[in-house]
Amino acid sequence: MLDHVFTDAIGALRDALEKALLERQAYEERFQADVLLGDLTWETSYSLPGEGTPPRIRCDMTLDWPTWSQTAYRSWYLEEDLVDPPHIDIEVVLRIQRLSGPADPKAVLSALPLESPPIGPERLRRGGPTLEASYGDDLDDLEHAIEVSYEGSYELNEQTLADGSILDDHFSAMGGWISATLVRLGDLAMAHLPPLPES
Numbered sequence: 036m037l038d039h040v041f042t043d044a045i046g047a048l049r050d051a052l053e054k055a056l057l058e059r060q061a062y063e064e065r066f067q068a069d070v071l072l073g074d075l076t077w078e079t080s081y082s083l084p085g086e087g088t089p090p091r092i093r094c095d096m097t098l099d100w101p102t103w104s105q106t107a108y109r110s111w112y113l114e115e116d117l118v119d120p121p122h123i124d125i126e127v128v129l130r131i132q133r134l135s136g137p138a139d140p141k142a143v144l145s146a147l148p149l150e151s152p153p154i155g156p157e158r159l160r161r162g163g164p165t166l167e168a169s170y171g172d173d174l175d176d177l178e179h180a181i182e183v184s185y186e187g188s189y190e191l192n193e194q195t196l197a198d199g200s201i202l203d204d205h206f207s208a209m210g211g212w213i214s215a216t217l218v219r220l221g222d223l224a225m226a227h228l229p230p231l232p233e234s
Contacts, residue, residue, distance in 0.1 A: 040108060040191060041100040043199035044123055045077050047206040048098065055210030057081040057217075060093065073102035083217050091227050092131050092220050094213050099124040111196055120190050125159060127151070127185040127209075129216060135226045138181035140164040146219045151185055152212050155195075155205035159185035178228055 052059070063080035077098045082090035104121035111117045129147070131138060143164060151159035167180040195201045 040121075040196055040199060040202075041075060041077075041098070041123065044098060044189075044202050044206070047199075047202040048096070048209060049079070050203065051206050051208075051210035052081050052213065053210070054207075055214040056084060057094075057210065057214055058084045058086070058090075060088075060090070063095070073105065075100040075105075081213070083214070083221065087230050089132065089231070091133055092129075092217050094217060095128040095130060097124075097126040097128075099126075108191075108196070111193070117193050117196070120192055121196075122188045122190045124188050125154070125186065127159060127213070128182050129184075129220060130180060130182045131220055131223075131225065132178070132180040133228045134179040134181070135228050137166060137168070137179050138164075138225060140166065140181065142223055143181055143183060143220070146223060147183055147216065151187070152208040153205075154187070154189055154209065155201075157187055157189050159187035161185050 049059075058081060060080040060082060063078070065076075065078045067076045067078070068074075069076070078095070080093050080095045082093040086092065100121075100123060103119075104123070107117065107119050107121040111121075131143065144161075147161060149161050162184045165182045165184075167182070169178050169180070170176065189205070195205075
């Protein structure tokens with residue numbers, strides 16, 4: 036396994052989500068490298084157990100490791116001074132999908148806090164909702180969705196860089212928070228389309 040603080044963060048977040056008994060959407064997971072800029076990005080999706088495919092409600096998560104963070108990490112790793120601590124950009128998108136009609140943004144936002152629980156010293160901040168209407172190719176089929184994102188940045192100090200287990204402590208609250216939030220969104224009175232037939 037690659038020994039790197041970014042993969043340690045991915046492992047810590049994945050452990051927190053699986054301890055909360057969330058179900059990973061296996062085909063939605065990606066680890067990407069930007070060949071031109073050098074940024075690394077990990078994306079994954081989780082839902083409540085038994086939601087099926089596609090789930091009615093899901094959580095999409097992105098961790099981004101910018102090139103300058105890698106430069107700062109490499110400098111520290113070679114025992115130089117940590118002048119500008121590296122950070123990981125975090126985005127959590129909560130999505131309600133396969134709705135038969137437009138979602139009520141006020142009802143959705145009322146079920147969501149303005150901030151996430153602490154991730155170490157940091158918190159993710161809620162953004163505004165995005166509403167989506169998707170038509171089939173014959174324009175007869177129509178389904179709606181709504182997304183609300185939380186964004187923030189997790190700064191890695193020297194203690195965390197030296198001891199990756201600190202990431203487990205800092206990311207542990209995210210699993211329970213995401214699980215409880217998905218349950219709250221599932222309890223909202225919204226009409227969903229019937230499940231897709233299994234292929």
